[in-house]
Amino acid sequence: MADDDRGVAIPRFRTKPTLDGELVLLRPVTVNDVAALTPMLRDAQVRRLTGYRGDPGEAQLRAWYGSRGDQEDRLDLAVVEKATGQIVGEVVLNEWDADNESCNFRIAFVPDAHGRGLGTEATRLIVGHGFTRLGLHRISLEVYAFNPRARRVYEKAGFVAEGVLRDALLWEGERVDAVVMSILAPDWFKNSRT
Structure with a gap:
């Protein structure tokens, strides 16, 4: 927390x-x-890879994305590929727990934006911001077992598997485990110096 000019947190x-x-x-x-x-x-x-079942219409999407800047308990950022200037995805820090200095992380990309290192860099940037500017101690996520590509990105950024939520997702008749992963500020700072 920080204080505004009136001393309010x-x-x-x-x-x-x-x-x-x-x-x-x-x-x-x-x-x-x-x-x-x-x-x-x-x-x-x-x-499928994110377990997303929603089907919002354009009006809902416009309301959602139009309100992200007003949120005080989460951070939603667009990922822009610098080489093309195109928006290729989003990264989000959400589920903020101020008492425990922790939050959740998620990332998603448009089709055909994978395999160029964009997700790895976007993950490192937002995680670094979470630790260095937001004062977080722990950032966690869940990744489904059928998404090994995402898990590799998270591991490259320093996330460590903590456990498995068995049969966490029922997708088209298939039960899928979710791996819980996290990264802690001390680990981030130690690895960012090397």
Whole structure:
């Protein structure tokens, strides 16, 4: 928490930064990003890998993305591929637990944006921001067993498997485990120096 000019505690998540990497730029997501992000939400493979079952209409998406900048307990950033200037996905820190200095992380990309290191860099950028600027101690996530590509990205960024939520997802008649992973601030700072 930080204090505003009246001495009132405000969450650090209120500030929506722009984070600049070599391959990607992370910037606050806006209502104007709906068209670029809609393919991510409609793609069958993305929906399967993330367990996403929603089917929001354009009005719902515009309301959702239009309100992200007002959220004080989460951070939603668009992932922009610097080489093309195209929005290729989103990264989110959510489920903020101020008492325990922790939150959840999730990431999703539009079809055909994989395999170029964009997800790895975007993950490292937002995790680094969480530890260095937001004062988080722990960032966690869940990844489904049928998404080994995502798990490799998380491991490259320093996430460690903590356990398995057995049969956590029922997807088209198949029960799928979810692996719980996390990264702690001391580990991040130790590994970022090497």
